[in-house]
Amino acid sequence: MARSFALVRVAVPVRAAGRVWWWLGVLSAAVGVFVPGFTGRRIGLLAGAAAFLVAAAVAFLVRRKRYGRLAAAASRAGKSVILQDRAVTVRVWRRDRRWWFPVALVLAIGSSAGxxxxxxxxxxxxxxxxxxxxxxxxxxxxxxxxxLWVRPEFARRSPAAAAVPGWLTTGPAAGDARPGGARRRALARV
Incomplete structure (x- = not known):
C-alpha cells in the first residue's frame, strides 16, 4: 500500500507572500509620506518609485530558471496524496513568519525619517x-x-528552495485554489 503524504500548491505561498509584502509596503509608505524626512518627500517618493521597480523585477526574476526546471520535471502525484487546503497553507506560511511582519513595518516606517x-x-x-x-x-x-504541488516539509522556506527535490502535478480541478494560487469562487447552485 502506498504511503500517503500532504501536498501544498506551489503558487499559494508565493501569492500569500506577495499579498502580505504588498499591503505592508503600501501601509508603511502611506504612513511614511507624513514623516518629515531628511531628504524631503519628493526625493523619498522618487527613490521609492525606483526601488519599487527594481524590487518588483528582482522578486519576479529570482529563481525563475529553477521554477521553470521544477515545473518541467514535475511528475504526476499518486492517488494516496492529501491535498492541503489553500487557507491552511496561507495560515501556516503566515504563522512561520509572524515576527517578520511587524519588524518590517516598523523598520520601513522608521526609515522614513531618512x-x-x-x-x-x-x-x-x-x-x-x-x-x-x-x-x-x-x-x-x-x-x-x-x-503544481510540493511537499510542505520541503517548501518551508520557498517552493523552489535548494532542498526541494521536485514538484508533483494533479489535474486542473484538484484542490481549492485556481491556477496561480487564487481562491476558487464557489459555483452558484441552481
Whole structure:
C-alpha cells in the first residue's frame, strides 16, 4: 500500500507572500509620506518609485530558471496524496513568519525619517514581483492543464528552495485554489 503524504500548491505561498509584502509596503509608505524626512518627500517618493521597480523585477526574476526546471520535471502525484487546503497553507506560511511582519513595518516606517516612503515602496515592489511570479505560475498551469504541488516539509522556506527535490502535478480541478494560487469562487447552485 502506498504511503500517503500532504501536498501544498506551489503558487499559494508565493501569492500569500506577495499579498502580505504588498499591503505592508503600501501601509508603511502611506504612513511614511507624513514623516518629515531628511531628504524631503519628493526625493523619498522618487527613490521609492525606483526601488519599487527594481524590487518588483528582482522578486519576479529570482529563481525563475529553477521554477521553470521544477515545473518541467514535475511528475504526476499518486492517488494516496492529501491535498492541503489553500487557507491552511496561507495560515501556516503566515504563522512561520509572524515576527517578520511587524519588524518590517516598523523598520520601513522608521526609515522614513531618512527618505519618506522609500522603504515602504520597496516592500510593495517585492510584493508586486511575487504576485507576478504567482500569476506566471498560473499561466504555466493553464497552458499545461495541470496544477503544481510540493511537499510542505520541503517548501518551508520557498517552493523552489535548494532542498526541494521536485514538484508533483494533479489535474486542473484538484484542490481549492485556481491556477496561480487564487481562491476558487464557489459555483452558484441552481
Amino acid at each position: 527618505a519618506p516612503a522609500t522603504a515602504g515602496l520597496l516592500l510593495a515592489g517585492v510584493g508586486a514581483g511575487l504576485w507576478l511570479k504567482a500569476v506566471g505560475l498560473g499561466r504555466w498551469e493553464r497552458a499545461h492543464g495541470v496544477l
